[in-house]
Amino acid sequence: MSNSRRDSNLPNELYGKTLMEYLQNNLEKPLDNYELKYGYGSCKGDNYLGIIYRVEVIDIEENKTVTSLIIKLSPENKSRRSITDTHTCFLREINFYEHIYPIYEKFQKDKGIDVEKDGFHHAPHCFKTLAEEPYEGLYFEDLKANGFEMFDRLKEVTKEHVLLVMQTLAKMHAIFFCIKDQNPKEIEPYQNVSDHFVKQCEQENSPVRAWFESCKQQALEMINKKECNDVTEKIKSIYKDELYNLYKECINIDDSEPYAVLCHGDCWNNNIMYHNENGVPTDLRLLDFQIMRHASPVTDLMYYIFSNTSKALRDKFYQEFLDTYYSSLSSFIIRLGSDPNKLYPHEIFNDHLKKFGKFGLYISTIVLPIFTTDVNDMPDMDEVSEKLVKSRSTGEEFEPSVTNYTSSKTYDAYSERMMDVCVDMYNLGYI
Structure with missing residues (x-):
């Protein structure tokens, strides 16, 4: 799944707008200089409470990937949302990244712990969350681009x-x-x-x-x-x-x-x-x-x-x-x-x-x-x-x-x- 430079293949306009705002504020060049490639960030059966997308940002002139992101979005199907209590689940995770994890980081730093070296730093960086129902979402660093891999669950x-x-x-x-x-x-x-x-x-x-x-x-x-x-x-x-x-x-x-x-x-x-x-x-x-x-x-x-x-x-x-x-x-x-x-x-x-x-x-x-x-x-x-x-x-x-x-x-x-x-x-x- 791929697309043109500025159109979004995400399932809702809000998700695409949020992504573009982030990229506009964090890329070195104007958005017109980049191509965005969209793909699924997980395989079937890897995730039950959300839909995972991977977005690759490619510098057109240099023809190289400058960054990639993972976007975790809530399912649109009403029955699935009802059965899984999707909104509550996403709010719980959003609460972790916006409140609990920062509390943990600050507490460790206040105790003189080098968090990245030997503290609890074992969650991905989350740089944006959306809590409005039914368009919940979380925007993450792409751990795979940083050398992390998921273990085959059947091994x-x-x-x-x-x-x-x-x-x-x-x-x-x-x-x-x-x-x-x-x-x-x-x-x-x-x-x-x-x-x-x-x-x-x-x-x-x-x-x-x-x-x-x-x-x-x-x-x-x-x-x-x-x-x-x-x-x-x-x-x-x-x-x-x-x-x-x-x-x-x-x-x-x-x-x-x-x-x-x-x-x-x-x-x-x-x-x-x-x-x-x-x-x-x-x-x-x-x-x-x-x-x-x-x-x-x-x-x-x-x-x-x-x-x-x-x-x-x-x-x-x-x-x-x-x-x-x-x-x-x-x-x-x-x-x-x-x-x-x-x-x-x-x-x-x-x-x-x-x-x-x-x-x-x-x-x-x-x-x-x-x-x-x-x-x-x-x-x-x-x-x-x-x-x-x-x-x-x-x-x-x-x-x-x-x-x-x-x-x-x-x-x-x-x-x-x-x-x-x-x-x-x-x-x-x-x-």
Whole structure:
């Protein structure tokens, strides 16, 4: 997808106007000297709550790219906007870039931290946001142009990937802990950031709640094909309850405080871009802060580890992953001027693992059908949303096949990973 010099291929005039204003204020020459090339910034299945565009700015005379940008826009389809609560999601991410992230940066600098060198700097630069419904949008630096790459979600991450994520989440969580300790009023508004799915599931005839149940049934169908043992019987017993109820227990603020933090909430491979040196990840950027939640830090860890790593990797390094997270958290809390033994004692961390470790099972049940699906088999999200809205409005029984993404060619991958999560949850004593 490309276009002429000044016309915009973005879906709304406001988006194009905003882009042109930014370029006019930041390019060395008048706009007539540049050609803009528009393309999609992600593949099908890479992003569920937004539409991603990449804009390449080419100097016509010199015939070279001078800059490129990423623009994240809200979907236009009304059913999709309704099902995903698009406006709330975009406002949450806009709030992160306009308020929360600057607070984090300033706090670190005030403590003498060189943020870019060894602080929490792991989010892309966002230089413009649009919050007006239904034309929400965020304008970012193009991380790919700076050498960052998205990891193939169908491949296995390495130990180095996981350790880097643990260290990054630790720093992000540590900052929240320390601000809450030293200047609590500054982050008070963000201590009531509720889970995105809870709000949706509490709605009457909630299609999201029905989707949760269809994911649970898919897991149970897989379990029923396995040889009966202690693990399968335990999963069957647990899943007599509604998945939403089980999920909600793990993100209950009352059970997490006073040790809850503002979590990323959606930390998986497609929301991370890595910078590699000689094939080894050395830096990363976290993407997509649309479903942040105030909850136990453990929920971020369980989400990433159990939905993104193989059992073989966990068998070798699971404890090292946890130890790396906690040691990174503790050391950064100390550098920021607080006491980790007060803010998040190791025994409380272990207690949270026992209490909330099962979140790894529940979130894997929900996301692994998506994560293990080939990009070519991903459904059209507009069509899926319209079917879900129809089931809600007519009161018709929810059809599980609408959100069952797993195809015959990827079922074995789903089945293996889902069963591995069940086994690990049982062996670790989380269930």
